[in-house]
Amino acid sequence: MPDRSHLPQIPGLPFWPQQASEHAAQVDHLFLFLLAVTGGVALLVIVLLVGFSFLYHRRREDETTPRIAGSLPLELFWTLAPVPIFVVMYVWGVRVYMHTVRPSADAYEVFVVGKQWMWKIQHPDGQREINELHIPVDRAVKLTLISEDVVHDFGMPEFRTKIDVLPGRYVSTWVHPSKTGRFRLVCNQYCGTAHASMVGVIDVSRPDEHEAWLRDHAEGSAALEGRKLFLKLQCLACHSADAAARAPVLEGLYGRNVHLRGGGTTTADENYIRESIVRPRAKVVEGWEPVMPTFQSQLSEEDLIHLVAYIRSLRPGDTPVPTNHFPAPVGAPTGPAKP
């Protein structure tokens, strides 16, 4: 059986999980509110059932009962009385949920790749780790997640949140740790034989400790790795910043609205950039021909994360200057380029 000695145990109350973030406290408040209301209703039903059982159990064999076929006021009461209570539960539930959806501007960004059966984590400066996530306390952390194979789920019980990790597209969520410590990371979506072993640790440390950890694990940044891939795959042969370009220039692309061939616009976010590498013909930019070959099955999800990070980082003037040493990729047309 797997060794669990490195995994965090639940300290504190045996019947209540730790709160690692402000969001966790808010989920707990909502939960306690629902517990109080539903507990009250359950108590009412049980008291009525037990009370009627005592009051009205048969005492004599010839007992008769009144004919009570119903009561419109009562029916209206218990049909309508739950409505305001449900509205409160609903609105409160949506508000709490929104905390994990709305982005925060100065977030620390982490990429997560799930695969059977491990979590691969990448930090913006290139640090990598497996089944461990080191993040700083008191700062928003944005997680962008994708799966290499099947559906997984990145579960963070002490943060009271989780998100399904899908193959083929990025999803993202946010946490804002409010205390340091080692917290649980679990896979919540059944993913095969070793599903129960796809667990790890979320290590929240003070900002200075986090900086030290980052220094100790420094590697080339994700964008730098992406630049190397960009040159190696000869993307530059077409996506150049000069008149010979056969494809749109990628500088300043991230976050812009892109007009698509055949009408419509889309925002150039991580998912759009990834899709345009994997399935270039899915969304072609207006004014360009669908000439790009697919890179599906040639690139791992980590490669794609590097490329996305590089393209995101391109500011005007950042595109490398192409040289004759970069021929067009196999399959690309070699005729004259269209403007």
Added chain:
Amino acid sequence: MTTVVDYESQAAPPPPDDEATRSYLTDPPGWRSWLVTTDHKRIALLYMITVTLFFLVGGAAATVIRLNLIDPRGGLVTAELYNKLFTAHGVIMVWLFLIPVIPSVLGNFLLPLMLGARDLAYPRVNLLSWYVFVLGSLVTLFAVLVGGVDTGWTFYPPFTTKSSYTYVNLAALGVFITGFSTIMTGLNFVVTVHTLRAPGMTWGRLPLFVWSLYATSVIMLLATPVLATVMVLIVVERALGMGIFDPALGGDPVLFQHLFWFYSHPAVYIMILPGMGVMSEIIPCFSRKHIFGYAFVAAASVGIAVLGFLVWGHHMFVAGQSVYAAMVFSALSYAVAIPSAVKVFNWTATMYRGSIIFEAPMLYSLGFVSLFTVGGLTGLFLAALGIDQHVHDTYFIIAHFHFIMVGGMVSAYFAGLHFWWPKITGRRFSRPWGRLASLLIFAGFMLTFLPQFILGYLGMPRRYHHYPPEFQVLNVLSSAGASILATGYLLPLPYLLWSLRRGPDAGPNPWHATGLEWQTTSPPPKHNFTRTPVVTTGPYEYHGAPHGG
């Protein structure tokens, strides 16, 4: 008893050798005649025997699961076997037991009797539905037991289509086939309710069990084809490599989840609505009171059937669904809670100023109402987006839906089985044993599943073969409860079978109930009634009724 029907033969019972009153159990004689029977009562018994066997098999899988989870290291079985066991448990219990159990056993037996009809509208289709069910069940059982399937009953791709090397195609085929049996039963019930009501049996006089079966049948007709479609698509992607759900082939895994839950959420109501109908028959009878708010209980069944189709997205709050879709599905999920609450309050109000007797069916029913209430109220937690995000795919979910499907539906089936057993067999079962079993089931159930709510909130994910040691105490409690629950479920087997040989004669109406089915002999004759009954009042005229039982 007030006269509900004009049934002259009761006043002057015909001689016992009269062909018109010979028990359906022996008319025609010989076991071979059962295999070609078109008698809805005999087909109901064929269903009863098959689903009881499946319940035992599915329960055996649950037993091994609970035994394995006593040890945090999951030492009893390997992870591979564990995954196959929970898949077998889910597939068998959902499709081979819970979906057919009340409609096909109690519904088949009672629907024509309650309507005053000789049989269902299509008796031969009814027999065909059983054979199709048996065929689909054998295929499914072979797939999940002999071959083994490790996908979970939810079959989520792309795991199912590219990562599972087990008998998925065969299991999908089995589920596909049983779906046709469900559709045939649903169709038969809808047509029967429309066309075969006795004179005077207006829609306002239909027993509430019939209303619930009607609502269930409509869901069966509309939802099951979607399940069939999705099973075909799974096999197509697996066998032909067509990209439907796997993004590597250009598909979308969330599409599967939409299709699957578009069937499987309404299927939850296929499983619980007939149980609610059983309650509406038993609680008035043992309270000796008219049902409280007949029209509202009936309308609630229809309301649940309609709204049940609009809430599937609440299974996908953390699955990459859009925020706005999540908000809409959350609101609709609160809406569907209202008709369920209406039913609970009406059953409770029915007991007010009654003359209550605590026979076994009533004890099971009180258990149902309590457990269903807990199951329904915990659903409110899951409908709240902020809470679902934390407890989704944990043991909180497991506890919630077992409260509905096992605490609710299985209790309702046992309540109905005990209530109508004298009608079905003509014999009475042992009262003390019946009461004891109902109490054991209630206590065992609570001990099994209450700890799982706590486990879920603490963050224990579902479908884990092993787990952190700090969860052990609660898991051991749950397994201890499961052993009591298993005892309670096995107990009726000996005393009910015993009653077949040694049970006292039941007479036509041992509970002094007012429904049409109690106006004929027990067991009923082949064609149910010697003369077509004429209905003059509603089905729950218990007020001022003389007592018996």
